[in-house]
Amino acid sequence: MRRRPAAFAAVLFALPCLIALVAGSASAGDVVSRCGESVCCCYQRTQSSGWKVLESKCFRIHYVGGSELAERLVPICERNCHDLRSRWLGVVRQGGWSVKCDVYLYPTGAEFERRSRFPQQMWGVADLSVGDGRVWMRRLHVRTDDRDKLENVLVHELTHVVLAERFTDRQIPRWADEGIAVLSEPAERREHYAEWLRQEASSRRLYSLRELTRFAHVPQGERQSELFYGQSGALVEYLLTERKLSEAEILKLIDDVQRRGWESAVSKQFPTLSSVRFESEWRDWLLSRPATEIAASVAPSASAFAAP
Ligand SMILES: [Zn+2]
Ligand SMILES: [Zn+2]
Incomplete structure (x- = not known):
């Protein structure tokens, strides 16, 4: 964009x-x-x-x-x-x-x-x-x-x-803009990312959430940019499906991350969780979620080409 x-x-x-x-x-x-x-x-x-x-x-x-x-x-x-x-x-x-x-x-x-x-x-x-x-x-x-x-x-x-x-x-943070855009895409692309992120997470090659939320631009290089898109989409999906935040609450959290930084915004949003614990639970979710859940969890309400 x-x-x-x-x-x-x-x-x-x-x-x-x-x-x-x-x-x-x-x-x-x-x-x-x-x-x-x-x-x-x-x-x-x-x-x-x-x-x-x-x-x-x-x-x-x-x-x-x-x-x-x-x-x-x-x-x-x-x-x-x-x-x-x-x-x-x-x-x-x-x-x-x-x-x-x-x-x-x-x-x-x-x-x-x-x-x-x-x-x-x-x-x-x-x-x-x-x-x-x-x-x-x-x-x-x-x-x-x-x-x-x-x-x-x-x-x-x-x-x-x-x-x-x-x-x-003010500009929407990159991770949020791309994360929500990836989440809006048809399920196949998110399934592709899910499988790949599982491997990257098990090899401990992911960006930390602190890093991810601080990128002003999509990082250069094919692997880096794909990791950025995949992780951003998975973070928004996790907030929605596992942490049960509404879309409005996610937008508010995005504002907060922009204002006070990732760690502080997460601690405010989830008072019983530290940002370290949030991140480790997020990684566990990446490693363990069944592929069948991915398509169903956040499918766009209208599949573009199914429309008459
Ligand atoms: Zn985009
Ligand atoms: Zn009309």
Whole structure:
């Protein structure tokens, strides 16, 4: 995700890490819903700067060529966005965004790189402009040449787009942003991480939670970055499923970790636990959880491509 300040904001947030919808000067919500559905997926066809566009309540999907994929993506984006906002931010009303999300679909890596100016290895990127208490721009650039990856990438990056709504004056900590995004992805990726983390934990090669929560950027190197994504996702999952924190409580803990550091925030949240004990119990959980529990525990409420 890349997060950049609004034109006048003083602080620069520049992060390598993915979205899209409609038009012009209008704010989100100008596609009139007459369908009566709780999550409206109606859209209208427009055009913009050489792109064909499908504009729905919260998104503008930009594409070239045939419209079949873009048409499928409208309900996927609207429903996942609605689920994420209601789950993490408590926003149950669809729409009401300061600005719609513009999603750009690229048929090849070369096109992705040429038009988005992000490296094609990223597969997708959320490009956000945030500051002074609001989100000013939401863009999501995505490659569409691997349909299996597309689902993971869309949901992951959409999570960054949604979480940015709550962190408009200061940057969300990296572990929290990536941890919640990984948790939102379909179960297969978390299963992959679970198996791998089990091995890393038994070899004592994990980042300490203190280290993990202090990274300002995703660490460089394939192993290091994967460990960071995997551990961050597993930490949020553990807080949710084993420590029984609600999503709102997790966001509050994230604020607290940012303010007072990991150890102090954990001791405050769990008065009967030291941070050392919390960490050792977390490692035990990584080593022992059955794979079958992983898929069931935190499955996204809407599987992207199962949506009609
Ligand atoms: Zn990410
Ligand atoms: Zn509708």
